[in-house]
Amino acid sequence: MRRRLAGAGLAVLTGAAAMVQGALPASGNATVTAQTAQAGSAGQAAAGARSPAGDPAAADRATQPGTDLVLTGRRRVTIVRVGSFESGLSLLDGGRLAEVDDDRGRQVFVPTPLGSGEFLIKAYHGGGTGQPVCWQARNPGDGQPLFVGGAACRADDPAQRFVVAPAAGGGPREYLISNRWAYLRDSARSGLILEELGDAPPFSSFRFNDNGPAPRPR
Numbered sequence: 750m751r752r753r754l755a756g757a758g759l760a761v762l763t764g765a766a767a768m769v770q771g772a773l774p775a776s777g778n779a780t781v782t783a784q785t786a787q788a789g790s791a792g793q794a795a796a797g798a799r800s801p802a803g804d805p806a807a808a809d810r811a812t813q814p815g816t817d818l819v820l821t822g823r824r825r826v827t828i829v830r831v832g833s834f835e836s837g838l839s840l841l842d843g844g845r846l847a848e849v850d851d852d853r854g855r856q857v858f859v860p861t862p863l864g865s866g867e868f869l870i871k872a873y874h875g876g877g878t879g880q881p882v883c884w885q886a887r888n889p890g891d892g893q894p895l896f897v898g899g900a901a902c903r904a905d906d907p908a909q910r911f912v913v914a915p916a917a918g919g920g921p922r923e924y925l926i927s928n929r930w931a932y933l934r935d936s937a938r939s940g941l942i943l944e945e946l947g948d949a950p951p952f953s954s955f956r957f958n959d960n961g962p963a964p965r966p967r
Contacts (some may be wrong), residue, residue: 752753755881759815771829775877777897780798781866783901786940799866816862817957818959819860819922819957820860820868820913820957821862821961822859822860822861822862822963823963824859824959824960824961824963825857825858825859825873825876825877825960825964826854826858826859826957826959826960827857827858827862827954827957827960828837828858828955828957828958829890829955829956830848830935830941830953830954830955830956831916831920831923831953831954831955831956832953833935835850836848836849836850837849837850837853837856838856838858838941838955839853839855839856840854840856840872840884840897840898840899841853841854841855842854842855844898844899844962845887845896845897845898845940845941846884846896846897846899846933846940846941847940847941848935848940849946852928855872855873855874855881855882855899857870857872857873857874857875857876857877857960858870858871858873859871859877859881859963859964860913860957863904863910865888866912866913866914867905867910867911868869868910868911868912868913869883869884869909869910869911870883870884870911871883871902872884872899873964876960877960877961877963877964878947878964881902881964882899882900882901882912882927883899883900883901883902883903883909884891884897884898884899884909885897885898885900885906885908885909886908886909886929886943887908887926887929891909893939894939894942894943894944895931895942895943895944896939896940896941896942896943897928897933897941897943898930907928908928908929910928911926911927911928911958911966912925912927912928913924913925913926914927914949916954919954920956922956922957922958922959923954923955923956924955924956924957925954925955926949926955927943928943929947929952931943931944931945932944932945932946932951932953933953933955934951934953935952935953
């Protein structure tokens with residue numbers, strides 16, 4: 750009788766082990782399949798992030814769900830420094846980014862997503878007419894501060910890839926703007942400059958005001 754019970758117990762244990770052993774490959778395959786799908790999705794996102802600027806489909810792929818409409822590349826905006834008085838940002842013709850209280854320069858901007866929170870910031874005259882130029886970080890040398898100038902748009906130029914991030918504790922559509930760890934801010938001596946801040950918090954934040962549909966790429 751004892752031999753029969755022992756034999757039956759051994760058979761149950763052997764069957765259970767076989768069931769566990771048989772289940773492991775299926776679980777492993779499911780894990781590999783899930784990881785492969787995730788990697789494929791990441792690859793597609795990376796491809797979209799580096800697609801040439803000006804392609805509406807590329808802009809859609811590079812934009813995350815829930816992104817503010819003014820950061821989709823489909824809206825034109827004006828940009829105002831928070832705390833400024835009746836002044837807006839303007840990319841002056843042949844010059845640099847400045848704050849003005851008149852209609853000089855290019856005051857209509859289209860932040861065009863490149864992925865990873867980076868943007869080409871295209872600048873237009875008037876209501877968004879003509880060929881745009883793009884913001885570009887400039888180093889004048891001689892110990893002078895970095896500033897933003899205009900240049901022909903090139904998505905592969907690191908000096909034109911600006912990070913636009915929500916300002917901590919800021920209001921609606923209030924953002925910080927930076928290029929390679931140098932933040933756009935106001936200087937009493939030099940106007941708008943780009944400055945690396947180290948451990949200090951950014952000095953200036955900017956409000957993006959929606960002004961309607963972006964011009965169609967030419």
